Amino acid sequence: MIFKTILNSRIFLWTLLAIPSIPMILALVNGAVSEDGRPATEFLLHPTGEFAARFMIISMVISPFRLMFPKNGFWFWMVRRRRYFGVAAFTYAAFHTVLYLIDMGSLQAVLGEFLAFGIWTGWLAFFIFVPMAVTSNDASVRRLGRFWKPLQRFGYLAAVATLLHWMFVHNEFGPALVHFVPLALLEAYRISRSFGSGSTAAPA
């Protein structure tokens, strides 16, 4: 009973979502330096971005999994907490962006590479995240009414932008695809289910 109360408390979920940031913050506070001599502001760029992408992907796979396993209690539990994962994705993305700005060191340097393919795709994803995160509270859901869901659908564009940002800023496609191919497959499944059968529409 107590276990269930803890499991369902907001604090528990926020703590769970914050855990990956603990070693990151410690490294930053202690001024840690990586083996190859990079400062924390630089070597944390990767993990912060990666966790932003991971939480974004988790928030997006909940609906297709729910569609796949309609009777499964876990996915039902997750559906009700989807916004938390979205906000966590935004928070890690904000952390990632701040580190990037510090690492670049000047506005001139930031603007100088703004149009590089691997960079503007990242900014695009982040700028989409901002209004999505700001409207992820109950009051906004109520106030926006039927406009809330279309706004959140910009998340698909953010996902594509994040994938391209990751692939091109790293010049390496493997790790990004490992994360995004499952999402693409689940979305394909959802699309085929909701349009293919022609009967019941998928819960978005």
Added chain:
Amino acid sequence: MNLTLHTATSLLTCIFTFPACATGMFECEATNKSAWLTETQVTEKLTSDGWQVRRMKEDGGCWEVYGTTPEGQRVEVYVHPVSGEVLLINQRGTILYRKES
């Protein structure tokens, strides 16, 4: 196969084949490892040309250097391991320079 499924499959195919035509990876010609410049030598050469070198690693038979151009752009540079010539400059996924072979 219905239209939607077809679209989904084409999208997936695109994701999988995209890397093949768009990768920023670079390959240097085969060279004898004993003739390679050391990291220090590469750093000295680039620094004297006005570059800043942060670190480097071996990739595709080249030295892949992370640093800053004389113009202050944060880039990854592929350097010929023996001659030290700059062969490719990649700024965050955008190719700024590629030596014509």
